[in-house]
Amino acid sequence: MSAYQREVEIAQHAVTSAAVLCQNVRQGDDFAALAKSDNSPVTVADFGSQAIVCRAIRQAFPDDLIIAEENADALRSDDQAELRGRVVAEVQRVLPGADETQTLAWIDAGVSRDAAPRVWTLDPIDGTKGFLRGGQYAVALGLLINGQVEVAALACPALDDDGAIFWAVRGAGAFQHTPEGDKAIAVTPTANSAEAALCESVESGHSDHDQSAQIAKTLEIARPSVRMDSQAKYAAVARGDADIYLRLPTRAGYEEKIWDHAAGYLVITEAGGKVTDIEGKPLDFSLGSTLKNNRGVVATNGKLHDTVIAAIVAAS
Numbered sequence: 552m553s554a555y556q557r558e559v560e561i562a563q564h565a566v567t568s569a570a571v572l573c574q575n576v577r578q579g580d581d582f583a584a585l586a587k588s589d590n591s592p593v594t595v596a597d598f599g600s601q602a603i604v605c606r607a608i609r610q611a612f613p614d615d616l617i618i619a620e621e622n623a624d625a626l627r628s629d630d631q632a633e634l635r636g637r638v639v640a641e642v643q644r645v646l647p648g649a650d651e652t653q654t655l656a657w658i659d660a661g662v663s664r665d666a667a668p669r670v671w672t673l674d675p676i677d678g679t680k681g682f683l684r685g686g687q688y689a690v691a692l693g694l695l696i697n698g699q700v701e702v703a704a705l706a707c708p709a710l711d712d713d714g715a716i717f718w719a720v721r722g723a724g725a726f727q728h729t730p731e732g733d734k735a736i737a738v739t740p741t742a743n744s745a746e747a748a749l750c751e752s753v754e755s756g757h758s759d760h761d762q763s764a765q766i767a768k769t770l771e772i773a774r775p776s777v778r779m780d781s782q783a784k785y786a787a788v789a790r791g792d793a794d795i796y797l798r799l800p801t802r803a804g805y806e807e808k809i810w811d812h813a814a815g816y817l818v819i820t821e822a823g824g825k826v827t828d829i830e831g832k833p834l835d836f837s838l839g840s841t842l843k844n845n846r847g848v849v850a851t852n853g854k855l856h857d858t859v860i861a862a863i864v865a866a867s
């Protein structure tokens with residue numbers, strides 16, 4: 552039996568169920584968002600997805616901690632009774648018999664923020680803006696042991712025709728789930744930056760598009776950059792659809808959240824690629840909920856990594 556076999560099974564199953572909930576919501580006629588205190592959107596599906604995944608982890612591994620993006624505070628308020636009811640109803644479609652008290656408690660199982668020897672990190676919907684605009688989004692789950700990402704499960708429900716599920720275990724490879732079984736995935740062999748495909752966020756507030764254009768020019772990249780929401784970008788590089796993912800800081804002081812990167816990081820790394828910050832430093836997942844020792848993220852097929860970092864240094 553391979554290491555973390557049970558964790559992989561639970562994680563894969565959890566993100567797959569959560570993806571079903573998200574697609575159910577997206578296929579409905581109303582998935583309006585609530586604005587959080589930082590003005591970013593959160594929907595019925597973000598809450599429902601977090602409930603599904605946290606429940607699965609709680610049941611299988613009752614002692615594990617979970618650092619997840621959302622919490623149930625807004626849902627508990629009297630003036631959000633309608634939203635709360637819709638979240639419970641969506642959870643019940645996937646888990647018949649779930650009640651309101653349970654649903655809110657499952658969501659709040661994800662409120663840990665500190666580092667721990669064994670802690671999961673969850674983005675119930677990564678790319679909520681993509682979810683809302685009909686673009687890419689992901690359900691991203693990682694297991695950190697002593698600050699290292701050991702297990703990852705990444706559901707990209709809007710990728711390909713029927714969605715795509717990726718998973719990885721440190722030291723054991725990265726895989727895409729298919730009806731015929733799990734298929735190992737690998738990054739491209741591209742070593743010439745002029746032939747590379749670059750991807751980045753749709754949101755210019757999340758990653759500096761002007762600077763990436765300048766870097767693409769330095770690298771003599773001929774193709775226009777592919778803009779995509781969420782950790783689907785990590786999946787794209789991991790399976791060879793793209794060669795480079797740039798996330799260039801737009802403002803000083805923004806600390807990247809671990810749930811925005813842990814799963815994608817392991818999937819690319821295990822597919823043969825490399826992930827660092829914009830200075831080429833390894834991402835440090837050991838510091839709690841943010842990557843406070845890093846700035847931005849650069850993910851590549853590995854072969855292009857040093858060239859890309861040099862181009863970023865030259866552009867800044």
Ligand SMILES: Nc1ncnc2c1ncn2[C@@H]1O[C@H](COP(=O)(O)O)[C@@H](O)[C@H]1OP(=O)(O)O
Nearest residue numbers: 591677678752753754756757758780781805811
């Ligand atoms: N200033 C920022 N720089 C980088 N990422 C950000 C910034 N503000 C929000 N994000 C995060 O970027 C993620 C989406 O990435 P992408 O644009 O690649 O799809 C979201 O999880 C979002 O976090 P949040 O959920 O708190 O809004």
Ligand SMILES: [Mg+2]
Nearest residue numbers: 674677678811
């Ligand atoms: Mg996110």
Ligand SMILES: [Mg+2]
Nearest residue numbers: 620674676677
């Ligand atoms: Mg999110």
Ligand SMILES: [Mg+2]
Nearest residue numbers: 591592620679
């Ligand atoms: Mg969010």
